[in-house]
Amino acid sequence: MNSWAWLRLWQWSCDAPGGLPLERRRGYEVMSQIFLIASLGHMAYACVLIGLQMPWVTLLNLACVAANAVALMLHRRLQLRRAMTVKMTVTLVVLSLSIFGLGPDAGFEYYFFLLLCEMLISDMGARYKVAMSVSIGSVAVATLTLAPLATPWMAGGAALHQELQIINLVAVFLVLGLIMWRLHVITERCEHHFRRDATHDYLTTVLNRRAIFHEADMLWHQQRHFTLLLLDADHFKQINDEYGHTAGDEVLRHLANTLRGALREHDRLGRVGGEEFLIVLPESEREEVLAVAAHIRQCLSDRPCQLDTLTLPVTFSMGLAASDEAALLSEVIDLADRRLYRAKSAGRDQLVMGELESVETTA
Numbered sequence: 001m002n003s004w005a006w007l008r009l010w011q012w013s014c015d016a017p018g019g020l021p022l023e024r025r026r027g028y029e030v031m032s033q034i035f036l037i038a039s040l041g042h043m044a045y046a047c048v049l050i051g052l053q054m055p056w057v058t059l060l061n062l063a064c065v066a067a068n069a070v071a072l073m074l075h076r077r078l079q080l081r082r083a084m085t086v087k088m089t090v091t092l093v094v095l096s097l098s099i100f101g102l103g104p105d106a107g108f109e110y111y112f113f114l115l116l117c118e119m120l121i122s123d124m125g126a127r128y129k130v131a132m133s134v135s136i137g138s139v140a141v142a143t144l145t146l147a148p149l150a151t152p153w154m155a156g157g158a159a160l161h162q163e164l165q166i167i168n169l170v171a172v173f174l175v176l177g178l179i180m181w182r183l184h185v186i187t188e189r190c191e192h193h194f195r196r197d198a199t200h201d202y203l204t205t206v207l208n209r210r211a212i213f214h215e216a217d218m219l220w221h222q223q224r225h226f227t228l229l230l231l232d233a234d235h236f237k238q239i240n241d242e243y244g245h246t247a248g249d250e251v252l253r254h255l256a257n258t259l260r261g262a263l264r265e266h267d268r269l270g271r272v273g274g275e276e277f278l279i280v281l282p283e284s285e286r287e288e289v290l291a292v293a294a295h296i297r298q299c300l301s302d303r304p305c306q307l308d309t310l311t312l313p314v315t316f317s318m319g320l321a322a323s324d325e326a327a328l329l330s331e332v333i334d335l336a337d338r339r340l341y342r343a344k345s346a347g348r349d350q351l352v353m354g355e356l357e358s359v360e361t362t363a
């Protein structure tokens, strides 16, 4: 099999089938990779054993390759427990036979620890793990106690045993290292996804309500000056009512992208409600914020949302408040909210800032 085919096999076995809950994907991927790495390890080991002219142990290894392949198939059908049991049972039998066949000093006992690690990092339940750990421990103790009393039935000698001991030690070291490395990579990736999902809005991919308020909260606690720009799309309900919710979603994505494109590098954008967005502008003078607001309006009028042949122009009403206008962050947010409300009641498509009584429009 060439390297491309291996890569395809690797991807196929790691892609979790649809229907698997998101939080179980990490466990699924880890187990897939354990089965694959074990198959590859046993194949490589079989080649070494052929070189050492040890046909019996080679055959036993090929049995492990088959067991891991069956386990992988069962695993893909989401029969996770059965898959693990097949792999563990066959490997334990093969290990015991190898130790009884060659004697207890050829380094096969290291694999009991490898099996234990594989099982403990798998996605099995706690009861299964306890039961399996006890089984692995019992088989290991029984085999290592009884093997010295039995007569080895495979050909071997002290030199071969020493050679095997080194090979087994290196093999366990490599396989365990590879599994731990993959575990680390998969965990990092999953954590990145979970962190992103916890802080970002699923529809528009901008920050979600909690995350954008957290940004403002951080600046507030660092006592840095910042400005809040609260934006609400005008007459958005009409779009939903006339063109449907899917079209409404598309417009929201377009609005988020337009806002994102109009902001400066250090500005933060979040979606705080249905068609309501909040922009946090750190260390910004009033003129700079006005320039950002004007730029947003310009971008929206230059590039209205396009749905097939349909052009849907949308405007924003905006309320602006600076961090030095109130004693509490919640009051700054309320101020921006009240100004947004003023912009709505004053006819929409405009920005309100300064005193509540005075309405300054950018229109």
Ligand SMILES: Nc1nc2c(ncn2[C@@H]2O[C@H](COP(=O)(O)OP(=O)(O)OP(=O)(O)O)[C@@H](O)[C@H]2O)c(=O)[nH]1
Residues within 6 Å of the ligand: 203, 232, 233, 234, 235, 236, 237, 238, 240, 244, 245, 246, 247, 248, 249, 252, 273, 274, 275, 344, 348
């Ligand atoms: N498509 C879509 N619509 C949403 C989403 N969240 C909220 N909405 C809709 O947004 C609309 C908000 O309507 P209103 O609060 O009446 O506001 P409006 O029509 O924009 O009117 P004004 O704000 O007064 O200009 C409602 O129809 C909600 O169903 C969403 O995630 N997707």
